[in-house]
Each structure stands twice: as C-alpha cells, then as structure tokens.
Amino acid sequence: MKLIMAVIKPFKLDDVREALTPLGVQGLTAIEVKGFGRQKGQTEIYRGAEYHVSFLPKVKIEVAVPDSIADQVVEAITNAARTGKIGDGKIFVLDLERALRIRTGEADDEAL
Amino acid sequence: MSRNRFTRGTAALSAAVLTAAPFASAFADDAPAKIDSGDTAWMLTSTALVLMMTIPGLALFYAGMVRKKNILATMMQSFFICCLVTVLWMIAGYSLAFSNGNAYIGDLSRLFLKGIGENWDKPFTLGAGTDNSTAQTVPETVFMMFQLTFAIITPALITGAFADRMKFSALVIFMTLWSLLVYSPVAHWVWAPLGWINALGAADFAGGTVVHINAGIAGLVCAMVLGKRVGYGHDQMIPHNLAFAVIGASLLWVGWFGFNAGSAVAANGRAGMAMAVTQIAAAAAAIAWTFAEWMTKGKPSVLGAISGAVAGLVAITPASGFVLPGSALIIGLIAGVVCFWGATGLKHMMGYDDSLDAFGVHGVGGIVGALLTGILAYGPLSATEAAKDGVYIGGGALLKAQVIAIVATIIFSGVMTFILLKITDAIVGLRPSVDEEREGMDIVLHGEQVF
Numbered sequence: 001m002k003l004i005m006a007v008i009k010p011f012k013l014d015d016v017r018e019a020l021t022p023l024g025v026q027g028l029t030a031i032e033v034k035g036f037g038r039q040k041g042q043t044e045i046y047r048g049a050e051y052h053v054s055f056l057p058k059v060k061i062e063v064a065v066p067d068s069i070a071d072q073v074v075e076a077i078t079n080a081a082r083t084g085k086i087g088d089g090k091i092f093v094l095d096l097e098r099a100l101r102i103r104t105g106e107a108d109d110e111a112l
Numbered sequence: 113m114s115r116n117r118f119t120r121g122t123a124a125l126s127a128a129v130l131t132a133a134p135f136a137s138a139f140a141d142d143a144p145a146k147i148d149s150g151d152t153a154w155m156l157t158s159t160a161l162v163l164m165m166t167i168p169g170l171a172l173f174y175a176g177m178v179r180k181k182n183i184l185a186t187m188m189q190s191f192f193i194c195c196l197v198t199v200l201w202m203i204a205g206y207s208l209a210f211s212n213g214n215a216y217i218g219d220l221s222r223l224f225l226k227g228i229g230e231n232w233d234k235p236f237t238l239g240a241g242t243d244n245s246t247a248q249t250v251p252e253t254v255f256m257m258f259q260l261t262f263a264i265i266t267p268a269l270i271t272g273a274f275a276d277r278m279k280f281s282a283l284v285i286f287m288t289l290w291s292l293l294v295y296s297p298v299a300h301w302v303w304a305p306l307g308w309i310n311a312l313g314a315a316d317f318a319g320g321t322v323v324h325i326n327a328g329i330a331g332l333v334c335a336m337v338l339g340k341r342v343g344y345g346h347d348q349m350i351p352h353n354l355a356f357a358v359i360g361a362s363l364l365w366v367g368w369f370g371f372n373a374g375s376a377v378a379a380n381g382r383a384g385m386a387m388a389v390t391q392i393a394a395a396a397a398a399i400a401w402t403f404a405e406w407m408t409k410g411k412p413s414v415l416g417a418i419s420g421a422v423a424g425l426v427a428i429t430p431a432s433g434f435v436l437p438g439s440a441l442i443i444g445l446i447a448g449v450v451c452f453w454g455a456t457g458l459k460h461m462m463g464y465d466d467s468l469d470a471f472g473v474h475g476v477g478g479i480v481g482a483l484l485t486g487i488l489a490y491g492p493l494s495a496t497e498a499a500k501d502g503v504y505i506g507g508g509a510l511l512k513a514q515v516i517a518i519v520a521t522i523i524f525s526g527v528m529t530f531i532l533l534k535i536t537d538a539i540v541g542l543r544p545s546v547d548e549e550r551e552g553m554d555i556v557l558h559g560e561q562v563f
Contacts, residue, residue, distance in 0.1 A: 044350060045409050045410075045411070045413065046177075046350060046351055046413070046415055047415060047416070047419060047455045047456055047469060047472075048409070048455065048456025048457065048459070048460060049349070049460075051348050051349070051350055053348070053350070
C-alpha cells in the first residue's frame with residue numbers, strides 16, 4: 001500500500017477528485033494548508049503598510065491506495081493538477097504499513 | 113440667542129413658537145412651551161443611530177482590522193466604554209459638560225441627573241438662567257441621551273490607536289478619568305452656553321473638535337506613550353477580516369446621519385442640509401482616497417475606500433450644519449487625500465504605531481474639517497434674529513476662531529491624556545507582558561477566543 005500526499009492549487013481539488021474516481025479510489029482526505037516553495041509570495045498593502053506574504057494557501061490531499069494502482073494515481077493527480085505555471089505543487093509517495101476500517105475492522109487493501 | 117450648534121435659527125424658532133401658539137407671535141412669550149413631537153421623534157431616532165455607531169459599528173470596524181487573537185478584546189473596548197461612560201455620564205459627566213458652571217467646566221449641580229424628573233414633560237432650555245440660553249423643543253432626557261452617545265463614541269475612537277496592547281484594567285481607569293476630565297470639559301467649552309470656545313464664535317456643528325480632534329490627539333499620545341506593538345515592522349499584522357471592517361464602516365456611515373443631522377436638535381432644514389452634505393462628503397472622500405491609493409500604491413483597496421469614507425464623515429462633522437453641497441464635495445475630496453497621507457505617509461515618517469489610525473483619520477480629518485468650516489461656512493444656514501447674515505460666515509474672522517479652537521483642543525487633550533496615562537501606569541501599568549501580548553489579548557485578558 002502507498003500513501004500518496006499531494007500539495008495542489010486549491011481550485012484544482014475537484015479536478016483531482018474527478019480524475020481519481022475512475023481508478024477505483026474510494027476515499028480521499030483534503031486539508032487546507034499554507035506553504036511556500038518556488039512560487040514567490042504576494043505583497044499585500046494595508047493603509048500603506050506592506051506585508052510580503054510568502055505562505056500561500058494550498059490544498060493538501062492524502063489518499064491511500066493499493067500498490068497496483070499507485071503509479072496510475074500519481075499520474076492522474078499530475079495531469080489533473082497541472083496548469084504549467086509555477087506553484088502547481090508536489091506529490092510525495094510513502095510506503096504504508098497498515099490500514100484499518102474502524103467500523104468493520106477490515107484491514108489493509110480491503111480497508112482502502 | 114446662543115451662538116452654538118443648538119441655535120435654532122429664526123425660522124426654526126418661530127416654527128416652534130407657532131406650534132405652541134398658532135395665533136400670533138405677540139402671544140409667544142406668554143405661551144406655555146411645548147415639546148415638539150416631530151423634533152423629539154427625530155432626536156430619539158438620532159440618539160439610537162449614534163449609539164449604533166459605537167456598538168456595533170466602531171466595534172466591528174476596529175475588530176476587523178486587528179489580528180485574530182485580539183478580536184474580542186477590541187470589541188470589548190467599544191462595548192465596555194459604552195457601559196462605563198453611560199454610568200459616568202449619569203453620575204457626573206453630564207453635569208460637568210452641560211450645567212452652567214464657568215467658561216471652562218460645568219458645575220456639580222446636576223450630579224446623578226438631579227432635577228431631570230421635575231421637568232420631564234417640558235421642553236429643555238440649555239443654559240437656563242444665563243443670557244445665552246437656548247430654548248429647545250425636546251425634553252431634557254432626549255438631549256441628555258443624545259449627548260451621551262457622543263460622550264460614548266469619543267473615548268471608543270481612541271482605542272484604535274492602542275489596539276492590541278492595553279490592559280483592560282488600564283483601559284477602565286484611563287477612560288474613566290478621560291471621560292470626566294477631558295471629554296466633559298471640552299464639550300463644555302464648545303457647546304455649553306458659557307463655554308469659552310462657544311463665546312469665541314468658533315463653529316463646530318457636530319463635534320469636529322470635541323469628538324474627532326480630541327479623540328485623535330488622545331490616540332496619538334496613547335500610541336506614543338504605550339509604544340509600538342510587539343513585533344511591529346517585523347511580524348505580519350494583516351487585518352484578519354476586512355469584511356467586519358466594511359460592515360462596521362457602513363454602520364458608522366448610516367449612524368453619522370444621526371450624529372450630524374441630529375446635531376440640529378430638530379427636524380428642520382438644517383438637519384436636512386446636514387444629512388445631504390454628510391452623504392456627499394463621505395462619498396467624495398472615499399473616491400479621493402481610493403484614487404490616491406490606486407495611483408500611488410497600484411491597487412484600489414477596500415480598506416482604503418472605507419477609510420476614505422470615514423475620513424470624509426469626520427471632516428464634514430464640524431461643517432455639516434454650516435455648509436452647502438458644493439463645499440461638502442470640496443471638504444470630502446481634500447479630506448480623502450489628506451487623511452490617506454495621514455495614515456500612510458505621516459505615520460511612517462513619524463514612526464509611531466497608531467495601530468488603526470485613530471489619529472491619521474480622526475485627528476487629521478478633524479483638523480482639516482474644522483479649518484475648512486472656517487473658510488466655507490455659508491452664513492444664512494446659521495442666521496438668527498440677532499445676526500441676520502448668519503452667526504458663522506466663512507472668512508478670516510471665523511478661520512481665526514477655528515484655529516484657536518483647534519490649537520486649544522490639541523494642547524488640552526494632548527497634555528491631559530499624557531498625565532492620565534502616567535497616573536494609570538502608576539496604578540496598574542498600561543501594557544501586558546511581552547509574552548502575554550504575543551499570546552493575544554483575547555485569551556490573556558478575557559479568557560475567551562473566537563477561533
């Protein structure tokens with residue numbers, strides 16, 4: 001099993017979800033986050049006081065998938081989240097040791 | 113006939129007299145004075161409008177501009193000042209401001225509103241027993257309440273200057289002293305029949321000196337004495353929710369009709385003109401600030417637009433019963449640009465941390481408005497039986513009186529605020545510890561949080 005974490009532009013969340021459904025992905029967690037990367041922040045001015053805001057709003061998604069579809073999922077997220085402009089985000093893939101569905105007690109692949 | 117804003121003018125006075133004795137003016141002196149229901153209805157309404165300016169108007173305006181850890185503490189300042197000043201006003205503030213007294217302060221004859229019950233259903237005469245008295249057509253309860261709402265908003269305006277960094281105990285002590293020892297005397301100078309600025313002939317229709325310059329200068333002194341917020345110039349101090357501020361500024365704008373048009377103390381032509389010029393000046397100043405910011409900073413910000421509107425409302429306040437719409441347009445445009453400079457240029461040049469620009473908007477806007485009133489006052493709007501061309505006519509003489517009124521208010525408010533802050537500091541200390549300030553006033557002072 002793999003845990004795939006992706007930091008994406010907030011307005012791409014629905015596109016990503018739609019791209020994952022056909023692959024059999026049953027669930028996904030999305031978190032509103034702030035971060036900085038190569039995309040420079042923005043300058044905000046309030047009554048003449050300038051603030052450089054380097055932390056920009058992003059959405060981080062976490063999705064646990066069986067090994068068999070991990071590569072397809074990564075590819076689907078990449079295609080759905082890409083705008084070609086700086087700040088599109090990153091994807092991280094981690095090995096996942098265990099999974100458990102709390103309601104039924106199903107484990108690992110069956111819990112995903 | 114009094115030479116202050118409560119002057120009814122010939123037309124208004126005869127209208128009131130006619131209500132009481134519709135036969136002939138010959139009987140006017142003998143006719144029992146009657147409360148005018150139209151005037152009283154408008155003043156009841158105005159009182160509610162002006163109270164709305166502080167709670168929730170100013171509370172929201174200020175709370176939207178602070179960081180999210182200080183929202184409740186900021187709203188509490190306006191809300192609690194409303195409660196505190198109400199009780200102080202009832203006990204002594206009203207007596208110190210509006211009893212006859214001398215040229216500088218009222219006396220203690222009206223402590224606990226003594227005597228207000230005896231004439232509860234009679235029209236009020238301000239300064240009865242002096243040769244400068246003003247007969248009104250509303251009961252004293254209404255006049256006292258209307259004036260109370262001004263006494264409430266003035267100290268509440270100051271809180272913008274020291275937002276995020278004053279202990280609540282210090283606020284309670286300082287505002288108690290300030291209300292009784294600064295607001296009441298200045299209100300007496302300008303609006304009581306025996307007040308020396310009133311006698312000088314300075315024009316302040318709705319509180320340019322008493323409310324805005326007074327609060328603005330006090331705010332400046334507070335900002336300098338308390339010092340900068342921890343992290344000023346380094347930490348992000350971005351307003352947490354400007355939507356609050358837009359709602360607050362809009363409530364202020366609407367409430368200002370009570371503030372300015374209500375200062376006619378009657379439902380008459382002056383009230384109508386005051387309302388018209390208030391709207392025009394607010395809009396013109398908002399446009400002026402917005403374009404000034406757009407041209408110099410690149411974007412027309414929402415905070416800029418609402419700040420400009422408030423600046424215009426401040427500047428038209430002393431002028432509102434004395435100028436015509438064309439002058440209001442000029443006052444608004446000038447106030448918008450000058451206050452934009454006050455809040456963005458002057459503040460950074462001088463290096464004080466006037467957090468929410470109490471001085472930059474109210475102090476600077478108040479001074480601009482008071483000066484322009486001296487130039488643009490249109491005589492006939494303040495005509496009386498004794499002065500047929502008008503009591504207040506723009507020009508050299510009036511401008512000189514305005515300058516004296518402005519300078520006197522600046523010096524008195526500045527010096528007294530400094531002294532009262534030092535007294536407060538000696539009793540409880542003004543600021544929380546650095547760690548407490550970092551943690552936020554909401555949790556440290558009040559044990560509550562919004563988010």
